[in-house]
Amino acid sequence: MIRNSYFINVIRFVLLILVQVLIFNKLNFFGYINPMVYILFLYWYPIKKKRPAFLLSSFLLGFMVDLFSDTLALHAAATVTIAYLRPTIMRxxxxxxxxxxxxxxxxxxxxxxxxxxxxxxxxxxxxxxxxEIFSFANTLLILKKTMFFSLATLILCLLLSSLFSVKKE
Structure with a gap:
């Protein structure tokens, strides 16, 4: 059972990176919105696993997306932040x-x-x-991009998670 869970997490990790880099980084909804569906790994990650391993795998996930996207550790910073805050969000x-x-x-x-x-x-x-923007003068731009990208990502993540979820009877 433990090996099966480990194997599933590794497969999810690799597939989400590939899907993000090969498909979703190339999409441009309305000219500039690229959904970031690799966040589903952090959503699907088992709750009772060790926290240091989760933080490390979150960093590696963001770092791998950064390597392929050429975004200078922006994804790594964001994924480690939500991995660190995940218990608080869950509570x-x-x-x-x-x-x-x-x-x-x-x-x-x-x-x-x-x-x-x-x-x-x-x-x-x-x-x-x-x-990415790192300027208080552009707070409205940060909020606008956060809102539009979050909406697009949420819709696609809901579609993907419903596609790959186990049906309850």
Whole structure:
């Protein structure tokens, strides 16, 4: 069971990087919006795994996307930030329930899952564009880009996660 979980995470890691770099970095919705669907790795990552391994894999995920996208560690900074904040975001979305051994993301309501994914995406994009633009004079531009990119990413992530989710009976 442990090896199966490890194998699934490695496959997700590699496939999300490939899909991001080969497909979604080439898309330009409305001329400038490129969805960042690799964030799904941080959404799907098992909750009870060791935190240092999660932070390291988040850094590697962002770093690999940075290598192929030529974005100077912007993705790595954003992914490590949301990986670090993930327990706080989970506590906000799911309450203290997520700290129990039997907690699974699939056992929560759709509204909680949507809120969790939307917060991960929004915080990621806010950090990403704040570091990219790095100017208080352009705060409205940061917020505009965060809003539009987050909306596009959220829609595509919901489509991908519904496509690859296990159906409850």
């Amino acid at each position: 906000f979305c799911f309450g203290v329930n997520y700290e129990f051994q039997s907690f699974k993301l699939t056992n929560t309501t759709s509204a909680q899952q949507f809120t969790f994914l939307a917060l991960l995406i929004t915080i990621h994009h806010l950090v990403f564009f704040t570091v």
